[in-house]
Amino acid sequence: MAAALEWGQQPLPAPVAAPYDIVLCSDLVYQPHAVQQLLSSMRDLAGPGSVVYASCEYRAGAGLEEMWRLMPAYGLQEELVPYTDLHEDWRSPDILVWKIIKQPQQQQQRQQQQQFQEQQQHLHKQQHQHLQE
Numbered sequence: 001m002a003a004a005l006e007w008g009q010q011p012l013p014a015p016v017a018a019p020y021d022i023v024l025c026s027d028l029v030y031q032p033h034a035v036q037q038l039l040s041s042m043r044d045l046a047g048p049g050s051v052v053y054a055s056c057e058y059r060a061g062a063g064l065e066e067m068w069r070l071m072p073a074y075g076l077q078e079e080l081v082p083y084t085d086l087h088e089d090w091r092s093p094d095i096l097v098w099k100i101i102k103q104p105q106q107q108q109q110r111q112q113q114q115q116f117q118e119q120q121q122h123l124h125k126q127q128h129q130h131l132q133e
Contacts, residue, residue, distance in 0.1 A: 008037030012044055014025075019047025024110035025054040036059045039067065039074040041102065046076075053081075054099040 005016060012018055023045050028038060042052050058064065071078050080098040 005041060006037075006039045007034060010040075010044075016045070018045045019050050020045055020046075021050055023050060023052040025052065027056050028054060029056045029064050029067055030059060030062045032061070032066050034064045034065045035070060038091055039076060042076060043074045043102065045105060046100075046102045048104070050102060052076075053097065054100060055095060055097040058094050058096055071100070072103075075105050077101050 005013065023042065025042070029035065042054075046052055056062075056064070068078065078098045078100045083091060083093065083100055086097060
């Protein structure tokens, strides 16, 4: 099934009956400001046993680095598919393909707790520096 989906749309539209076993995404990262909505949709479309395959051309400043950095916060774990594993007729050095899975809930919670602690430490350090000024 194919259906139009605005990234980050909540709730998912009626024809979208998530979670899906396999989600295919192509040429999808080209604006950094849309990365969070994209990751939100990936998370919502995937279930515990789902696999998301995503591909796009590497474009400097398009948001790929932001996507990789934010994936754990959305409970997603990515693995770059090796270039040599791609079919020789369809691979290109500037096209990246990822296999993305949804992390188990416990692992997501641990990562969120760790991120919260890191944020608290950063804020504490900023406050301490401000008080010394």
